[in-house]
Amino acid sequence: MHGNNGTSAVGIDIGSRMTKIVRVSGNGITDSEIFETGHDPLDLIQKTASSFGDEAVVATGYGRRLVRAHLPCSVVTEIRACARGARYIDPDCVAVIDIGGQDSKAIELKGDGGFGRFEMNDRCAAGTGRFLEVMAGTLGYTIDTFGSEALLADSPATINSMCTVFAESEIISMLARGEDRRRIALSLHVAVARRVAAMASRLYSSGRALFVGGVANNPCIGASLIEELGNGIIVPERPELTVALGAALIGLDNGHPDD
Amino acid sequence: MSDHVQMWEELGLDVELHEKVLASIGASYETIIASQKNRPEGMQYFDTVIHESHGGRVREILDAKSEGRKMLGTFCIYVPDEIAMAASAIPVALCGGTSFSIPYAETMFPRDICPLVKSTLGLSFSKTCPYGPIKDMAVGETTCDAKKKTWDILAQKINFHVLEIPQKKTDMGRELWLSEVRAFRHRVEELTGNAIEREALADAIKLMNRKRRLLADMNEFRKAPRPPISGRDALVVMQGALNDDPARICDRLEMLNAELADRLERGVSPFPDDAVRVLVAGCPSVMGNWKIHHIIESSGGMVVCDESCTGSRYFTHYVDENGSTVDEQLAALADRYFKIDCSCFTPNTERVENVVGLATEYGADAVIQYILQYCHTYNIEAIRVNGALEKAGIPSITIESDYGEEDEGQLRTRVEALLESVRC
Numbered sequence: 001m002h003g004n005n006g007t008s009a010v011g012i013d014i015g016s017r018m019t020k021i022v023r024v025s026g027n028g029i030t031d032s033e034i035f036e037t038g039h040d041p042l043d044l045i046q047k048t049a050s051s052f053g054d055e056a057v058v059a060t061g062y063g064r065r066l067v068r069a070h071l072p073c074s075v076v077t078e079i080r081a082c083a084r085g086a087r088y089i090d091p092d093c094v095a096v097i098d099i100g101g102q103d104s105k106a107i108e109l110k111g112d113g114g115f116g117r118f119e120m121n122d123r124c125a126a127g128t129g130r131f132l133e134v135m136a137g138t139l140g141y142t143i144d145t146f147g148s149e150a151l152l153a154d155s156p157a158t159i160n161s162m163c164t165v166f167a168e169s170e171i172i173s174m175l176a177r178g179e180d181r182r183r184i185a186l187s188l189h190v191a192v193a194r195r196v197a198a199m200a201s202r203l204y205s206s207g208r209a210l211f212v213g214g215v216a217n218n219p220c221i222g223a224s225l226i227e228e229l230g231n232g233i234i235v236p237e238r239p240e241l242t243v244a245l246g247a248a249l250i251g252l253d254n255g256h257p258d259d
Numbered sequence: 260m261s262d263h264v265q266m267w268e269e270l271g272l273d274v275e276l277h278e279k280v281l282a283s284i285g286a287s288y289e290t291i292i293a294s295q296k297n298r299p300e301g302m303q304y305f306d307t308v309i310h311e312s313h314g315g316r317v318r319e320i321l322d323a324k325s326e327g328r329k330m331l332g333t334f335c336i337y338v339p340d341e342i343a344m345a346a347s348a349i350p351v352a353l354c355g356g357t358s359f360s361i362p363y364a365e366t367m368f369p370r371d372i373c374p375l376v377k378s379t380l381g382l383s384f385s386k387t388c389p390y391g392p393i394k395d396m397a398v399g400e401t402t403c404d405a406k407k408k409t410w411d412i413l414a415q416k417i418n419f420h421v422l423e424i425p426q427k428k429t430d431m432g433r434e435l436w437l438s439e440v441r442a443f444r445h446r447v448e449e450l451t452g453n454a455i456e457r458e459a460l461a462d463a464i465k466l467m468n469r470k471r472r473l474l475a476d477m478n479e480f481r482k483a484p485r486p487p488i489s490g491r492d493a494l495v496v497m498q499g500a501l502n503d504d505p506a507r508i509c510d511r512l513e514m515l516n517a518e519l520a521d522r523l524e525r526g527v528s529p530f531p532d533d534a535v536r537v538l539v540a541g542c543p544s545v546m547g548n549w550k551i552h553h554i555i556e557s558s559g560g561m562v563v564c565d566e567s568c569t570g571s572r573y574f575t576h577y578v579d580e581n582g583s584t585v586d587e588q589l590a591a592l593a594d595r596y597f598k599i600d601c602s603c604f605t606p607n608t609e610r611v612e613n614v615v616g617l618a619t620e621y622g623a624d625a626v627i628q629y630i631l632q633y634c635h636t637y638n639i640e641a642i643r644v645n646g647a648l649e650k651a652g653i654p655s656i657t658i659e660s661d662y663g664e665e666d667e668g669q670l671r672t673r674v675e676a677l678l679e680s681v682r683c
Contacts, residue, residue, distance in 0.1 A: 062668055079676035080683065103669065114683045120673060122659065 011247030014063030017101030056251035085246025193224030356547030490562025
């Protein structure tokens with residue numbers, strides 16, 4: 001462990017779309033920062049790193065190896081970090097669902113604080129934030145209003161394709177037929193939620209599951225997941241910080257080897 | 260390798276493309292295999308086998324052909340090599356493990372068939388497989404739909420024999436298989452002009468049993484707490500065993516095993532103390548494909564066992580050596596090969612049990628089921644295997660992937676997380 005004052009730690013989550021940096025102390029999050037990962041995340045991370053004191057730094061997410069090559073830090077997978085963060089936010093939850101920019105995952109949380117089985121989407125973008133982003137663009141919504149607009153539809157349209165490329169052309173022909181775009185939006189949200197719910201339902205059948213990641217800010221995905229999996233779905237505040245928070249907490253855990 | 264250029268030209272290969280491919284595979288081999296620290300010295304020979312698989316080995320087979328011997332190209336470990344060998348023919352496994360050749364196959368074949376079949380076809384279509392032009396017969400089998408229908412097309416152009424693999428391990432299935440083995444014998448005799456005699460077949464059976472025993476011995480070392488050989492190197496040995504001359508590779512395996520025994524005694528291992536023990540189960544990793552082993556062993560894991568056609572499926576079970584007539588020997592061969600637990604069988608309960616058994620035997624902390632994309636039988640069977648592993652308390656993940664590199668980041672995350680879940 002590099003730097004190890006034992007009282008605070010930094011977690012850096014380099015996601016495909018956004019990079020999240022969280023500092024924790026024994027009292028919880030003391031500082032956080034989010035910026036677009038872009039094409040040169042290292043430059044921004046190094047600027048932020050100048051503010052790191054003598055504290056443990058833990059990198060996670062897609063760019064974790066890049067950070068480790070340039071910054072003294074340890075590395076964990078986003079799966080472990082997500083499990084740690086979720087456990088901190090809700091000590092009693094049995095699973096966590098994380099939908100990010102280019103992947104979605106469901107993780108089983110074990111009673112001892114560790115994690116068990118996990119599921120991830122395959123390499124295509126269906127069921128991810130990127131899918132929703134492309135579809136929002138096709139329908140003329142911003143990503144911030146996409147979910148709330150979808151919730152205003154009375155019922156979902158019928159959509160067949162979950163492939164980002166095919167779904168886009170399907171939507172264009174639906175719009176050309178005069179289909180209501182809110183109904184299309186709702187159907188896309190339901191489709192994403194169903195796909196992720198199928199992964200999650202292989203891992204748990206009852207109890208609370210935390211829904212985190214940037215996509216958890218979309219109210220329609222949350223509502224659709226509740227529709228699929230029941231009322232146990234909880235969205236915490238700042239869900240997009242969960243993984244960075246977990247990474248920072250792992251740094252803090254490791255800083256106290258006697259714990 | 261440039262001394263082989265003339266040979267490749269004479270074989271009608273696209274020499275320029277072929278050189279590029281060899282350079283690219285050579286570079287991956289350097290990064291993934293050759294650069295490992297603390298390798299057994301005996302691996303040098305197996306490095307040469309891989310490097311010379313398109314060069315020296317081809318030349319050697321051409322020389323044998325000039326003396327009247329025949330070469331058989333095979334695509335499955337269900338093909339009883341002994342029968343070919345007893346007729347002085349040379350069987351060589353021709354399955355493709357390279358991604359470059361896949362687009363060549365996709366010009367004619369559907370995209371949604373497995374990378375192994377596409378890679379094999381692509382090597383032929385792109386004129387980069389030197390065995391294509393020199394084989395006297397190809398031997399296919401009916402293990403999966405992609406292969407079966409591919410043979411229909413290839414058989415229009417080249418001398419082809421298809422072994423029908425039964426789908427159920429019943430008495431009727433065994434009868435069918437035995438008659439297939441007998442028919443194969445006649446086809447080989449017809450091709451080579453050599454009658455298969457009891458003594459020659461007995462020698463071939465003994466030689467193949469020796470090879471299996473030596474491979475089993477090599478794998479035995481992987482059960483040690485800190486194995487003296489990496490999973491990547493063990494895979495290279497297996498890949499070499501499917502290409503090289505059997506008698507020669509046996510001698511080299513004997514030397515390697517002696518070195519491994521010595522390394523074990525001296526506590527020499529390529530692995531750090533805290534590497535997580537992983538069993539890789541499912542589809543084969545044929546020559547050119549080191550992807551999953553590389554990801555696992557560069558993420559803090561060590562592959563201690565391969566439950567695949569490039570692993571235990573190839574060397575488990577021996578052929579009874581006591582057959583006193585060719586008929587008895589053929590029956591003994593049929594019996595041994597019929598024990599192979601390929602996922603093409605239904606129900607394939609023995610394989611489900613074997614995966615759990617091997618995981619226990621090799622002390623695996625976790626199992627990674629490796630599924631080549633679109634391999635439906637292993638992919639679906641993974642559900643049953645996973646259930647059995649869960650029951651046995653062994654953590655596992657299932658990875659479906661092709662030969663491309665674009666999913667490496669995601670696979671790394673999954674593999675690392677599995678290893679973390681074992682450690683934490």
